[in-house]
Amino acid sequence: MAKTEQMSGRKRDERIAGYVFSLPAVALLIAFLVVPIIYTVYYSVFQYQVMRPNDITFIGFENYHKLITDSDFWISLKNTFYFTIVVVPVQCALALILAMLVSKKFKGVAIFRTMYFSPQLTSMVVIAVLWTVLYNSNPNTGLINALLVNLGLEPINFLTNERTAMNSIIFMSAWQGAGYQMMIFLAGLQGIPRDQYEAASVDGATPWQQFWFVTIPNLKGTIKYVIMITMIQAMKLFTQPYVMTQGGPRNSTKTMVYYIYTQGFQKGNFGYACSVAAVFFVIVVAMSLILQKITSEE
Template sequence: MTRPALTDVRPEILTRSPRGGRPPVTPSARGRRARGLVTVTLFLLPALVLFGLLVLAPIAVAMYTSVFKWNGLGGLPSDFIGLDNFTRAFGDEVFVGDLRRGLVLIVLSILIQLPLSLAIAMLLNQKMRGRAFYRLLFFAPYVLSEVITGVLFTMILSPDTGLANQILGAVGLDSLRSSWLAEPSTVMMSLFLVMTWKYFGFHMILYLAGRQGIPRELGEAAAIDGAGSWDQFRYVTLPLLGPTIRISVFLSVIGAIQLFDLVWVLTSGGPIHSSETMAVTMFQFGFKRTQIGYASAISVVMFGISLVFALAYQRFVLRRDTEGAITSMRGKR
């Protein structure tokens, strides 16, 4: 029997490892991997440096100063008090009220603001005259800064010359006239009204983009099967909008937890703390009363609440969406 020539052997047999695993890594392959790692590191380094300086470093400083009694002056903090700032925060009626008011804003946003945005998005997805103009009109409030929005509604809700009270008086509803931002009974609903006007356009655009990503053929197939408009929305559109709705809820909750600028311009947390949020309380103690240690403790609590919510939401709500995205990315490699 003649011995087969080396050229008759398939290349993959020559490169196969003795144990049937992956082919051995050659020195040239190791060099390419090393160069690729260096290239990736160099491209990521500026972003990592900025992230460390602007995100990680402030978090670390806030955690450090939160265990001291410190006014921000006279060098580094030295009066260590442990967890007393956190105990003080959760024993303070104002801060506990901040948590309660934040929860109220979250619930109202999920139950009123987001469904309103979804309804308007579905309406503006239909063919109608001036559709582009209406989309621009509804999205325009989100483009305005929070300061401009706050000043605008401060004038609209003014008790004496405000447009809201003038309209109520013109239509014969003088009994409903109120000092909207100056009464504890109406200030939170007034604040939520301004929030809705400011942010519903952003969520509307999210829903509109998600709706346009749904193939039209699915609705047509459902219509052929006898589904009406409501059934098409309930059984076709709404389930396919699930990922967009979940992202919208996440952004709405995080925004409500960190709400500051609108409240500060409109009411500064008043009257008698009835519209105050955690961020406003933190600002009051940190920059008005120079109690940096206590303000840092409040900021750590805000960060902890946001972090726990984000991790839990991603784990239990966004898990299916993120797994689908990762699977799709792996399939394209």
């Protein structure tokens, strides 16, 4: 009886200790996620100009009605979807290829892992400024166009042409972000038992068959996680258009987060910016649930 009471007391102490240790994380989650969401939804039904903080008028769903008829909103939503649909498979595929390359045991492999991961250690602002210089349309200052001219080709207006601006940002973003996903895939690859590959090899499986029937099934959970976090990060695209193109040319790189920023902090339409943010939050959550349903294991 005494032993039972001692065990129950120990479990109670462990439960209390768990609550105490998780309290700071829960407090931060509420302060920096739950509260901002509540305030965003609250201010979305008000006419609130930042330059006139004392002039707040309740207007109901007028901001949402304006949002439906706002062409800039639909342009930014289209650009965000385009960026996400293209960059997610490209970046994930690149990360998986890099992970498979550096998962091999050879001399100097740690150097290659560091090289591929190093863009993650640099601020996105710095990366964006660097690639802006690389993309410069003037061959005298733009390194990529200088190379094209030396090869006898015409220079390309990477960031000043609406047909190439977003694709240029996609290429840069996939290069910058692949290192992080590479490390996640690398951890998954190292967890696959080697005897599975040996058994497949004995059965006469080609390297491609081993990849498709051994590697991919063992990485299902990892692939699902990587696709999910990459999609969420892609939907939040802001720094690259802000630094490299300012949403141009002709709004071809204006994304949802950039549009929220311009409405709330440049034009001062804080109430309308909150309504856009609220709708955007619902869209991201819905896409996450749909993606989770599609990629769920049977």
